[in-house]
Amino acid sequence: MNKQILVVLALIGVAVAMNQCVKRQAGPIITSAEGWEHCDSNGMACCYYINGTVIIFSHGYNNGTYNSNTHCEYIIDLDPECDIVICATMDFSMNGNDMISIQTVDSTINWTGKKKPFSPRINSNKATVRFNSGGDVPAQGSKWSLGIVCVPKTEYKPVCEVCDEIADQQEEGPNGDAILKSLD
Numbered sequence: 001m002n003k004q005i006l007v008v009l010a011l012i013g014v015a016v017a018m019n020q021c022v023k024r025q026a027g028p029i030i031t032s033a034e035g036w037e038h039c040d041s042n043g044m045a046c047c048y049y050i051n052g053t054v055i056i057f058s059h060g061y062n063n064g065t066y067n068s069n070t071h072c073e074y075i076i077d078l079d080p081e082c083d084i085v086i087c088a089t090m091d092f093s094m095n096g097n098d099m100i101s102i103q104t105v106d107s108t109i110n111w112t113g114k115k116k117p118f119s120p121r122i123n124s125n126k127a128t129v130r131f132n133s134g135g136d137v138p139a140q141g142s143k144w145s146l147g148i149v150c151v152p153k154t155e156y157k158p159v160c161e162v163c164d165e166i167a168d169q170q171e172e173g174p175n176g177d178a179i180l181k182s183l184d
Contacts, residue, residue: 046072050148053078053183055166056129057145057174065142066133074129078150084122086129087147087163089170092116095138100146101130119163121151145170149183 058066102109104124111117147166
């Protein structure tokens, strides 16, 4: 029995290591109407674990708007030798009081509205990115994307340079309805 458990654990480890990101199922932790089991108006669980360099696109990016009542969480867990650089697109636009929050152990950054946010280098390899939209239907053109890039802690690289390197891939948008694009 112990050998079977070890084999299953080893297979899980290999599966996670081969993926850049994993969509996790909503759990019973929050059970209110606004909880993770009701993540957006389509009833999709929008909770992801990301362990590689990716671009995150808002749902409906290619259609020009995301859904109202969307609640997404992206757990970023990169190599311990990395700092995270977050690259916001030039066409970044959110509706009203909709918000993206980036949290680390040491800091929190909140972005709201239509003004393009700055692109920060976070002195950490771990962060949580949350997106919340309200009940109002977002205006056409309400969409966003964030590049999540690993920059080695030992390498000085200006944020502008990092973001310029992925700008074309961000501008291309996602493949179909995908919300994640791997850059590794």
